[in-house]
Amino acid sequence: MAIGSRHPSLSFARRTAQAGALVLLAVLLAPAPAAAQVDNVVTFNLGYFGVRSLDARGEDDVLFRNLDYLFFDLGDFNGFTFGGEYAIGVGQFFEAGVGAGYYQRTVPSVYREFVDSDGTEIEQDLKLRIAPVTFIGRFFPVTREAGVQPYVGGGLGIFAWRYSETGEFIDFNGDIFRATYSDSGNAFGPVLLGGVRFPLSRQVMMGGEFRYQWATADLDSNVGFAADRLDLGGYNWLFTVAVRF
Numbered sequence: 001m002a003i004g005s006r007h008p009s010l011s012f013a014r015r016t017a018q019a020g021a022l023v024l025l026a027v028l029l030a031p032a033p034a035a036a037q038v039d040n041v042v043t044f045n046l047g048y049f050g051v052r053s054l055d056a057r058g059e060d061d062v063l064f065r066n067l068d069y070l071f072f073d074l075g076d077f078n079g080f081t082f083g084g085e086y087a088i089g090v091g092q093f094f095e096a097g098v099g100a101g102y103y104q105r106t107v108p109s110v111y112r113e114f115v116d117s118d119g120t121e122i123e124q125d126l127k128l129r130i131a132p133v134t135f136i137g138r139f140f141p142v143t144r145e146a147g148v149q150p151y152v153g154g155g156l157g158i159f160a161w162r163y164s165e166t167g168e169f170i171d172f173n174g175d176i177f178r179a180t181y182s183d184s185g186n187a188f189g190p191v192l193l194g195g196v197r198f199p200l201s202r203q204v205m206m207g208g209e210f211r212y213q214w215a216t217a218d219l220d221s222n223v224g225f226a227a228d229r230l231d232l233g234g235y236n237w238l239f240t241v242a243v244r245f
Contacts, residue, residue, distance in 0.1 A: 039088075039089050039244055039245065040086070040087070040088055040089070040244070040245055041085075041086075041087045041088075041089060041095060041097070041242050041243070041244050042084070042085070042086055042087075042242065042243050042245075043084065043085045043086075043087065043097075043099070043240050043241070043242040043243075044082075044083075044084050044240070044241050044242075045082065045083050045084070045085070045101075045209065045238040045239065045240045045241075046080070046081070046082040046083075046238065046239055047080075047081055047082075047236055047237045047238035047239055048078065048079070048080065048081065048236070048237045049078065049079060049080075049081040049103045049130075049234055049235070049236050050078040050234050050235050050236075050237075051063075051074065051077045051078060051128075051231075051233075051234045052231050052233045052234050053074070054067070054074055056231075056233075057231045058229070058231065060227050060228065060229045061227060061229055061230060061231045062163070062219060062225050062226055062227040062228075062229065062230050063077075063126075063230070063231075064227070065226035065227040066109070066126070066226050068226070069111060069112055069113070069226075070109040070110065070111060070112060070124065070126075071109060071110050071111070071112045072107050072108065072109035072110075072126065073107070076105070076107040076108075077105050077107055077128060078105075079103065079104075079105040080103070081101055081102065081103040081236060081238075082101065082102060083099055083100055083101030083102060083132075084099060084100060084101075085097050085098065085099030085100075085134075085136070086098060086099070087136075087138070089144055089244075092140070092143040092144055092145060093139060093140050093141070093143060093144065094137065094138065094139060094140070095137070095138045095140070095144070095151075095153075096135075096136070096137045096138075097135075097136055097138075098133065098134070098135050098136070099133070099134045099136060100131070100132070100133050100134075101130075101131065101132050101134070102129075102130075102131050103128075103129065103130045103131070104127070104128070104129040104130075105127070105128055105129075106125050106126070106127045107125070107126045107127075107128075108123060108124070108125055108126075109123070109124045109125070109126055109167075110122060110123050110124070111170065114170060116168075116176060122167075122168045122169075122170065122176060123167050123168060124165055124166065124167030124168065124169070125164075125165070125166045125167055126163075126164075126165055127162075127163070127164045127165075127166070128161070128162075128163050128230075129161060129162045129163075130159055130160070130161050130232055131159075131160040131161075132157045132158065132159045132160070132213070133157070133158045133160070134155055134156070134157045134158075134191055135155045135156050135157075136153055136154070136155035136191065136193065137153050137154065137155055138151045138152070138153035138193075139151060139152055139153060147198075147199065148196060148197075148198060149196060149197040149198070149199070149205075149207075150194075150195070150196045151194065151195055151196070151197070152193070152194045153192075153193050153194070154190065154191060154192045154193060155190070155191050156188065156189075156190060156191065157188070157189055157190070157191045157213055157215060158186055158187075158188055159186065159187045159188070159189065159213070159215045159217075159232050160184075160185075160186050161184060161185060161186070161187060161217050161230070161232055162182065162183070162184035163182065163183055163184070163217070163219070163230055164180060164181065164182035164183075165180070165181045165182075165225070166179075166180040166181075166182075167179075181223050181224050181225060182223070183217075183219050183220045183223050183225070185217060185218070187215040187216060187217045187218075187232055188215065189213060189214040189215030189216070189232070189233070190213075190214055191211055191212070191213045191214075192211065192212050193209055193210065193211035193212070194209070194210055194211075195207055195208055195209030195210060195238075195240070196208060197240070197242060202244070203243055203244050203245060204241070204242070204243055204244075205240075205241070205242040205243075205244065206239075206240065206241050206242070207239075207240045207242070208237070208238065208239055208240065209236075209237075209238045209240055210235065210236065210237055210238075211235070211236045211238070212233075212234070212235045212236075213232070213233055213234060213235075213236070214233045215231075215232040215233060216229055216230070216231055216232060216233075217229065217230040217231075217232055
């Protein structure tokens with residue numbers, strides 16, 4: 001009797017494994033269906049960033065405490081922002097991406113109850129910079145191929161920040177001196193968003209997005225600020241232009 005015929009089950013198992021391997025290889029090499037194909041989206045945005053209102057900031061916030069003795073308009077911190085994002089779309093309903101942005105604003109202030117000996121104001125500049133890196137997922141309920149593409153999403157932000165106060169200040173003896181107080185670091189927090197895109201062609205889309213961020217910076221207590229925390233939260237209204245490839 002031939003050796004191969006003594007164990008027919010082993011021969012059958014070997015042929016089955018070989019056939020299975022060929023089928024698996026064919027599946028891996030076959031092109032994905034159109035609905036599951038991956039594409040890339042690069043988005044550029046510009047818009048308006050609004051800081052959280054005074055009643056939402058908390059009494060341990062440095063801008064809240066500065067208003068005890070400085071006069072400035074908190075709304076003056078609202079201003080221009082811009083950024084970009086790279087996202088990967090998988091299937092008809094989802095995108096995941098990473099983006100970066102930039103915001104900076106300088107707000108003038110003066111002492112509420114004191115002036116210089118010549119009657120001039122004692123002035124300072126309060127400067128805030130936030131440069132977020134965001135990791136975002138989006139869900140498109142009517143698909144990413146529709147003529148109008150509403151979406152909702154959210155993710156995590158890493159907010160690189162810098163805050164400074166520069167100008168004239170009053171010491172405990174009532175003397176006026178010039179100085180700069182500054183601190184910087186990174187803070188983490190969630191981001192929620194919603195928006196809509198309108199395809200102009202297969203490759204180019206435009207739209208609008210609203211997003212809200214939550215984050216708090218811990219300030220160095222040795223610097224000399226009026227408080228040890230700075231609320232970095234706020235909202236963004238963004239105009240977007242996206243290129244798909």
